[in-house]
Amino acid sequence: MIHFLLKGLLRDRSRSLFPLLVVIAGVMLTVFLHAYINGAMKMIVQTTAQYSTGHVRVMTKAYAKEADRIPNDLALLGIEKLLEDLKNNYTDVLWTPRIKFGGLIDIPDDKGETRAQSPIYGMAIDLFNSESVENKILNIHPSIIDGQYPHKTGEILLAHELAEKLNINIGETATLISSTMNGSVTMKNFKVAGTVRFGVAAMDRGTMIADISDLQQALDMPNGAGEILGFFKNNIYSNEQAEKIADDFNSSVIKINLKTDEFQPVMGTLRSESGLADYIDLVDLFSSFVITIFVFAMSLVLWNTGLTGSLRRYGEIGIRLAIGEDKGGVYRSLLAESLLIGFAGSIIGTMAGLTFAYYLQAHGLDVGDMMKGSELMVNNIIRAQITPFTYFIGFFPGMLATFIGTAISGIGVYKRQTATLFKEFEA
């Protein structure tokens, strides 16, 4: 039967070509958009984890409440012991302390007077420890444009664009002006070891990377850190696993510190800390919405195509009914035809969509110009990401739309009156 229907479709192209093209176009767009949205979302989550929240993050309770303000006066103290505990208790996670800070970077002239000055966003990380994971997480080595990775205390990396703006050369002195954790103005001289470009507009505008020991000294926070970030060893964020770890940590902290202390450490997850939870839900909803719209729009088009086809095949259907084929049989054969078209269209559309998605996965789309003023931790190059689901997602709108379109238009078969068929033929 399938063989018979297939032959009919191939021989009578007007019956299959237009529906096939519609299905191919719809499926291709669905597959491509799914891969692109998926890639963009993964990238946002990954960049936010890398530069901002980690997969899980430990802060003091008070710091966590005002984390956007980077309140170093509420930072964690005694982090060596806390880090040791975290490393022993949660072995699937890589732990690293960070201090975020703001301030001014001041470049002196020969007489020590200000030659250039700019606001900076700083990140103090473990640069020198051989066990440090920061180089890998932040992708520092490949991001160095000029100079080299800092080798000793007092050396920093500056965002390449900022270094160009300040007209500072490698090896020159830059003075950081910031606030200690007690609120006093503090100054510290650094040597610029290199310049970096991370490809994230929010970071590349004015970032300074320094070793955490230097900032602990400069900001008067001995053995302190604003936050301790945790990254899963496989570098894939699992919300379920993150929540499990956070719940376990927070309940054990409460057991130790029975009184509620605003400086007790608390752990949050990427989803809860980054404010991405609503965003991720919205994108998921948006993806489902896009697919639904495609199914609906394609169904309308295919319904119309089906109606046109029914008119064109008016005689054929009449003869089939006249020679005794029952209406249900005709209707079912139309549905089977539509499924064949949907299947073929879904395969071709999926292949075409995957081709475009693969291209964007390999080369990416540079949105750097659009992100110039952005504060979001978003990579300038957005890449599509093909997942196993991308191979199947096109079949939902492809099969469903042709089926619904034909199911609606094919109802006309039941409206044909057998008694009037011969009169129609005579006419």
Place this chain on the structure above:
Amino acid sequence: MKYFSWMCIIIFSINVQAQELSGDEILKKVDQNMFADNKIIISRMIIHGRRDSRTIQAKSWQRGTTDAFTEYLAPAREKGTKMLKLGDNLWMYSPSTDRTIMISGHMLRQSVMGSDLSYEDMMEDPHLPNLYSAKIISSEKVNERECYVLELTAKKEEISYYSRKLWIDKSRFVVMRENLFAKSGKLLKTIEVRDVMQIKKYWIIKSAIFKDAMKNGEGTEFFIDEIQVDVNIPEYIFSKAALKK
């Protein structure tokens, strides 16, 4: 009858004195009392933060109300840090970097050594009659002293505190309490004078507590440990070169 006549005369004379002084005149009297030509002060600030308290000691040389040079003496971390204020300009010298930086723009809003005072507070013209118009709203007792309660409203918009409420000692003309407000009416800062002392003809605040209403800490206690007024201060003190000495 004679007694009654004397009482009438005294009450009448007090009323006349009170009626004679307007809010602006009271402010001028405060100015005359508080601002000596030159001062050398050794002071202490105990800053009560959310975590702990710190004590900062400093020595200041003040020329009139426009110029000041301050050297921090303690704690060890702040020792040697110097600040120079010349008119509207403020410089800070850090011995660890051997750099002198001009403090301007948004940095002026930062707190001084983590206290409840900002650099902006330091830079403000202390002559209140130049900035505010005042009216007397009532009389109250503060620390057992009879005070005028004055409401001050800014004469111009671009000012840190749009309005102030001052409690001024009626006989010493020294500010005993002060509340500072934003234009919206929100309380921003409070100053509570605990003790005053008389040096020569001046009544000077000996200890006070400053509280930034936006902070969670318990405020900053301020003490004057030593003070000399109307003394000669060498000219070189008020120069940028003095910062590096």
